[in-house]
Amino acid sequence: MDGPAMSLLIVVVSVATAVLLVLKARFPAFLALLIVALGAGLAFGGKPDDVIDSVRKGLGDALGFVAVVVGLGAMFGALLEAGGGVEAIANRLLARFGEKRALWALTAIGVVVGVPLFFDVALIILAPLLCALTLRSKRPIVWFALPTLAGLAVMHALLPPHPGPVAAAELLKADYGQIALWGFVCGLPAVLVAGPFYAWIAYRKQGQEGYVLPPSMDTGMPRQATIGFGVALTAMLAPLALIMIGALARGWPEGRLRDLVVFLGHPFTALILACVGVWLLLGLRYKTPRSTLLKITGRALEPAGAISLVVGAGAAFKQVLIDSGAGAHITAVITAAQVTPLMFAFLVAAIVRIAQGSATVAMVTAAGLAAPMVAAAGLPPAQVALVLIGIGAGATVVSHVNDTGFWLVSQYLGLTESQTFKAWTIGSTLAGLTTLAVAVIASAFL
Template sequence: MGETASAFVMVAASIAALLGLILRARIPAFLALLLVTVGFGLAYGMEPGAIIRSIQSGMGGTLGFVAVVVGLGAMLGALLESSGGIRALTQGILGTFGEKRTSLSLGFLGFVVAIPVFLDVALIIVAPVLYGLKARTGRPIIAFAIPLLAGLAVSHAFIPPTPGPIAVSDILGADLGWVILLGAVVGLPAMLVAGPVFARWLEGRAGFQDTAPVPLEADEAGGRPVSLALALSVVLIPLVLILAGTLVDALTKAGAVQIPEGLAAAIIFIGHPFSALIIACLFAWIVFGPGRGVPADALNRAMLRGLEPAGVVVLITGAGGAFKQILVDSQAGMVLASALTSTGVSPLFFGFSVAAIVRIAQGSATVAMLTAAGLAAPVAQLAGLDGAGLALMVLAIASCATVLSHVNDSGFWLVSRYLGLSEAQTLRSWTIASTLVGVTGFAGTLVLSLVV
């Protein structure tokens, strides 16, 4: 068997083993990824010591960046949640767009809310708004929920600091500023198609008229009400800083503008995701705590609660980094990348396809992104992708990691529970909407690849 065929068989067997461990044996993704990483190294003929070094390098290299960003992002989201900032965003955006354009406003609401908050947490927080709209208008809850879910799914997949794009960007070496900028360009059309447009069609279908969701309240820390401007500023501060740092870095390197060296260095420093999120967390702590008469202990408890789900995500992400590193250090990834490059297959299609297979088979978007990123990293390297090209590769992987949310995805059951939908109704609504997000997002990525 040739080297390329051997590498292909080994990688395919590793992915199959990963899916089997997660789906059949019900082993947690963190342990499954580490088992597959060790198994791949041994089967490929690596020395045991080299395997351990690869795991240490992969975990450390990934977590050195991802753990900080995911942790800070989780705390920022917890501060928004506990202060009532999410409620302020909800009421403000709905009031701005008006009830006649409720679907559009809910799509934008989901897009904004999911930037600092995990998708499941965001749905739980905003769910009372959906119940209120259903009661006030008498329309099916699906008319309001699908636009909101589309917005949540888009930001969760395309806009850092959510874990998926953060982890893929780190593995591929993509600049977060480019990912945020191009992710918004790709994501907003995807939100419109999968949200307001699809919801308008779905509302008239039979079987969605008598759903009865169970209302669940979000816990808030008290204090004076938060204004829309304040809540929105907390969300936008890290995004604006990161984009500014990326823009200044790109312009100065290209010689397009003359910026004093000290000023440029300062902007780039505060525009790093670490600095930007630290600044945003400190700002949120001040304005949501002392600024509203809320005791520090209440904010501390809220931030600790926010870190609990982040810990699981960080460990899985680190294990994904270890799997990526074993593919790199064994040279198997580079062998496959060389073979793929010689066929002329687009790197974007490669990332999209791998992510789709893993996502459909095992359900977790994060695991799908990490697996695809590990295989796509050498492909991107051989293709000479950088800057916007790497960001588009991130978006291609993220797009297909969003498609076909079904019964093996925890998000599927969360949507079913909170909206009072049966499994069949959830498949006909949320599953199709998630697929529209992914397919539309990938189409937008392909279009952008022709012009950037």
Template sequence: MSTATLILTAAGSVLLLLFLVMKARLHAFVALMMVSVGAGLFSGMPLDQIAETMQKGMGGTLGFLAIVVALGAMFGKILHETGAVDQIAIRMLNAFGENRAHYAMGIAGLICALPLFFEVAVVLLISIAFAVARRTHDNLVKLVIPLFAGVAASAAFLLPGPAPMLLASQMHADFGWMILLGLCAAIPGMLIAGPLFGNLIARHVTFSSPPEDHQPDVHESKLPSFGFSISLILFPLVLVGLKTIGARFTPEGSQLYQWLEFIGHPFIAILLACLVAIYGLAGRQGMEKEKVMEICGSALQPAGIILLVIGAGGVFKQVLVDSGVGPVLGHALTGAGLPIALACFILSAAVRVIQGSATVACLTAVGLVMPVIEPLHYNGAQMAALSICIGGGSIVLSHVNDAGFWLFGRFTGATEGETLKTWTLMETILGTVGAVIGMIAFTLLS
């Protein structure tokens, strides 16, 4: 199969995916599966290999992520139901004061979104932004931009979020380095795209007063302590970090080394955090076991849909790799003289703009660059830096084909034009800042 045909197959696949999702209104899972089959056929893959490749792509993606996302969904839901998320947000606001509430909203979004899906974190925290806007009579833009920037930074760069976890596993990155570089990308990115940009754009865009039906129903006296709440959210990250740091100071193969490797694996870290949340938080608050099980069950429903779409994105990625489309495109881009870190960002950003999903953009970019990266034998730290570059590219230039675009507009009452001026610019600044930090880190680690 010629290079031109393979490149046309890749471009046609993404355009078809865009048509099926946006115009034909087909569910993303079905659309991704159809496009994967089409890409396999038009790239000249043997017919008996297409279904096998699809199975490998689904299993390879979900074999790791299903456990992490399912446990993470339960963990986040329990933290919300027990008031731990509310406690952190309220304490941040009290600590910063009303004059610097926009910084408090950004930091609260960054921390509280760690155990939550993007959409869930927004739904849970938006009421606090509305309440502060009513109390301070401030422009709502100044508060919601930092909030969304914090949540988006957490979702794009910080473990144990599904997209960063997915990137770390698919890119064979070191999880400890992923946490460190993710923080280095997320914090400056959130501050620049959130409070600083929000303060600037609030002079040009004004949202109407928040509706009264978004009043938060929070009773501070019944909430768990701030120290316990923040410790619980950070608990799985500490375990993963201990593995990376401790393993460097203990003899490989020793009993302590094996235990550090065991408890620092994301599966075990999040499982332990989930158990502490169930018995140390919900149980201590007197929540009945039936209620806890009901919370855990309800948390798995949205997680299941997310996992299916992620799995289908993995199928598409695997078809691109096995059909030869990925290697051809990856080598063409790197052959143009672009540094590999910049190529990761551009590929991810291009797929993001065309089809909207950050997760699919991550997976597709991985499929395109891994054939180029693998022969170079980069270490886990370098792969973590490249993962940050891909994560940054996957959130830039959000527009009408992104669910987050409409979520922002729905909650703030912004028009499409206002959403482009606020949400889209915020996402682009955040992704670009994070990716630039990833590129600098990759250069320093090389």
């Protein structure tokens, strides 16, 4: 068996082994990815010391950036949620749009809230609002939920500071300004198709017969917001705006102003400023005790740590592939097969997503495999960003029983498994395919 064929075989077996370890053996994803990285390195004929060095390099390079962004993003979202900022935005948008146009208001809520908050956190926060709307109307809950879920899912898969896009951007060396630009260009049509359009087609004639309020929503009212709408919206969008402006400033003439704007637009700086701003707002203006703020941020870092380690392990696997020369072999095979980096990245992400459920692991795996191809092709920044968008699209499709998001949707919205498949699984697939379609069209014109 020649070099390229053997390289492909090792990669396929490695990915399959990772999936089996996670799904069947119930290994933690972090441990499974490290085992696969070490095994793949040895299978490629690497010396044990060299394989260990590759794993260390991959982990160190990724965690030095990803862990900081994921941790800051988690803290920022937790502080904003604790101050009622998310609820303030939701209430204002609903009041402005009115109940008759609730689909569009909830679409906007999903997009805006989905920028800083993780999908599961945002769903838990907004579920009481969705349930309340259902009880005050004659519509099924999925009529209100689909637009919100589409916005949350697409933003989670395409935009920083979410861990999947951040990790993929680091592996692909993508420009964050381009990611933000094309994330919105490709993501907004996907949100519309998978959200209000799908809800209108599938559920406009259905009522809420037999709907039972989920147990988690039986008691208590959504808490009152303390942070006002304007402040909350500004806080949510400010980090993303800084990152975009910082990316644009890299093309400015050399000088102090350019250096300052680039510094402020770095994801580290932008998120630090956002966290400090919300911390001071809650502490000074709303008199939130420091002990409470520490508890909020401390709890937010718990899942962030686990996510960062999984991302680091995926990066270690990527580094092993690069150091072994597998990336060059895969690039040669894909080039001969005339599969574009964008389509290759989408297919890998979709396969891993369907097989093991985690969008983040799917994005890290796909980015790791696509990185050598992207580097060899010498793609311009916009095309690299579109490859990342394709990865996010693949990591969005076919959410099913091996995805924690599937069960969160089912439990928090009071849906049966069958209802969740019809609403969420189909909706997530529509979102991913629409994102891919727009990215492919955009790529053809660049």
